[in-house]
Amino acid sequence: MKFNDHIEFIGADFLLENEAARRLYHEHAAVMPICDYHSHLDPLEIVNDVQFDNLTQLWLKGDHYKWRAMRCAGVAEQRITGNVSDRERFQAWAETVPDCLGNPLYHWTHLELREPLGINDVLLSAETAEEVWQTSQQRLATPQLSAQGILKRFNVRTICTTDDPTDSLADHQWHATSGAGPTMLPTFRADLVLKIEQPGFIDYLAKLEAASGLTIQRFDDLLAALYQRLEHFEEAGCCLSDHSLEKPVFVVPPAAHELDRILERRKGGEALSSDDAHGFTTAVLLWLGKEYARRGWVMQLHIGALRDLSQRGRREIGANSGFDAIGDTTYAEPLAALLDALDQEHQLPRTVLYNLNPRDNEMLAGLAGSFQGDGIPGKVQFGAAWWFNDQRDGMERQLTTQMQFGLLRHFVGMLTDSRSLLSFSRHDYFRRIFCQMLGAQMMRGELPRDVDRVGEMVRAVCYDNVQRYLFER
Incomplete structure (x- = not known):
């Protein structure tokens, strides 16, 4: 094609x-x-x-839109709202994002990565989660992203x-x-x-x-x-x-x-x-x-x-x-x-x-x-x-x-x-x-x-x- x-x-x-x-x-x-x-x-x-330490704190702690999507994708509740690390919770969302094709969450997620985080050339997924995590942590540590x-x-x-x-x-x-x-x-x-x-x-x-x-x-x-x-x-x-x-x-x-x-x-x-x-x-x-x-x-x-x-x-x-x-x-x-x-x-x-x-x-x-x-x-x-x-x-x-x-x-x-x-x-x-x-x-x-x-x-x-x-x- x-x-x-x-x-x-x-x-x-x-x-x-x-x-x-x-x-x-x-x-x-x-x-x-x-x-x-x-x-x-x-x-x-x-x-x-x-000053947020990571994307989970900024993105996932109260966003029930994303929680619903993760449940629909079969993610265990423990990884959504349970007692897991911020990195593990972010991984659960990254694994879900490719399943959101056609859902507005797919657009919103990548719009939010682009502005204000400046992550323009990566589609979030299980495979790119670590790259997005590390890049976003570095940028969230700057005064411009308080x-x-x-x-x-x-x-x-x-x-x-x-x-x-x-x-x-x-x-x-x-x-x-x-x-x-x-x-x-x-x-x-x-x-x-x-x-x-x-x-x-x-x-x-x-x-x-x-x-x-x-x-x-x-x-x-x-x-x-x-x-x-x-x-x-x-x-x-x-x-x-x-x-x-x-x-x-x-x-x-x-x-x-x-x-x-x-x-x-x-x-x-x-x-x-x-x-x-x-x-x-x-x-x-x-x-x-x-x-x-x-x-x-x-x-x-x-x-x-x-x-x-x-x-x-x-x-x-x-x-x-x-x-x-x-x-x-x-x-x-x-x-x-x-x-x-x-x-x-x-x-x-x-x-x-x-x-x-x-x-x-x-x-x-x-x-x-x-x-x-x-x-x-x-x-x-x-x-x-x-x-x-x-x-x-x-x-x-x-x-x-x-x-x-x-x-x-x-x-x-x-x-x-x-x-x-x-x-x-x-x-x-x-x-x-x-x-x-x-x-x-x-x-x-x-x-x-x-x-x-x-x-x-x-x-x-x-x-x-x-x-x-x-x-x-």
């Missing part, structure tokens, strides 16, 4: 199949900085400007971490005064207080009491404790919230005395009916939404994950370890009712809606379009392709829906949703896919063949829009 010798695997024009796409990417997308508005990075790694050095290499300007309301935010506060590295902002993730039916709810209330310094007996006490934590987060620069809603619910919130009774019963160890639990959740989320609107914060809703499906996996390894899937429940009506309840009182915050099931793309984009206004471009956003969808097909489907149901010009773009500093290469992956889609449309005559005009939209989606969306009040 004869191959085109001019096409290099993940070369400079990777995924860019025509001249318009190449110009859009190189002249407009590639030069833009990164604002990563949803990540799960450890703030302490950034504050301490950690935690903040990696962020600088990726041109990251802003990072938003994901933080529980009970967190002290001491790392964020110290970082803000240090003047080092990119801006690092907390995100208010109050999931545990919403899930009154979960086994850990009572223990979580005790943590919230300790963090706020308030005793929680009645529903108003709970809101007072949350208010105190919102104030604390705002002082640390927070401008975003985030909620994971496996399935959005909405019921007319119970009266205050009934909410007190629900909380009292739950604290007493009683199981609640679904109506009581949903009423409590709706009341808390509506109150939080109004607070976000009052403060000018952005509310993010991540919808549709089935988490920790393997009880054995959770018991033996822990939560968030790669045993998750896409839910298939319907939720258009309760989600619309939730947004409408806030909108009727002119207290709907800027909101980003993410769906895990791609079946829901058009529904969610159409719903987002029903709650625009207040002079805010793209006030309610159909969010970036998330989790199982943040690969080429998922991004193309999300972008196509965004084009057809909304205004692509005001889309706030890509994020990593990752625990690894190397995952900022996903911004580059997204930008290449985005430019290829637009370039193909230009070549077909569906968009003007004006690189500067279309390039201005590329710059907006890659960086400018999210900066305005987050920080312009």
Whole structure:
């Protein structure tokens, strides 16, 4: 078989199949900085400007995408999450990589080796593992590849971490005064207080009491404790919230005395009916939404994950370890009712809606379009392709829906949703896919063949829009 010798695997024009796409990417997308508005990075790694000893520490310690792939390849769990050396864990991943051909992990792995590690001419496998291990160790020992050095290499300007309301935010506060590295902002993730039916709810209330310094007996006490934590987060620069809603619910919130009774019963160890639990959740989320609107914060809703499906996996390894899937429940009506309840009182915050099931793309984009206004471009956003969808097909489907149901010009773009500093290469992956889609449309005559005009939209989606969306009040 004869191959085109001019096409290099993940070369400079990777995924860019025509001249318009190449110009859009190189002249407009590639030069833009990164604002990563949803990540799960450890703030302490950034504050301490950690120098990683090896690729396992940087790459594999919390990456459940790679863990899932290794399990699919038949790697023993001991080599994935067990008590083995960093070198052995890396070897297990290297052995798995050739089996990932066709999976986005194959692209991501080699993109991450190329930038920032500069390993351009090696395909990772069992045979090349030692070479990659030694080369990466040497380069990770340099100041240019410390935690903040990696962020600088990726041109990251802003990072938003994901933080529980009970967190002290001491790392964020110290970082803000240090003047080092990119801006690092907390995100208010109050999931545990919403899930009154979960086994850990009572223990979580005790943590919230300790963090706020308030005793929680009645529903108003709970809101007072949350208010105190919102104030604390705002002082640390927070401008975003985030909620994971496996399935959005909405019921007319119970009266205050009934909410007190629900909380009292739950604290007493009683199981609640679904109506009581949903009423409590709706009341808390509506109150939080109004607070976000009052403060000018952005509310993010991540919808549709089935988490920790393997009880054995959770018991033996822990939560968030790669045993998750896409839910298939319907939720258009309760989600619309939730947004409408806030909108009727002119207290709907800027909101980003993410769906895990791609079946829901058009529904969610159409719903987002029903709650625009207040002079805010793209006030309610159909969010970036998330989790199982943040690969080429998922991004193309999300972008196509965004084009057809909304205004692509005001889309706030890509994020990593990752625990690894190397995952900022996903911004580059997204930008290449985005430019290829637009370039193909230009070549077909569906968009003007004006690189500067279309390039201005590329710059907006890659960086400018999210900066305005987050920080312009």
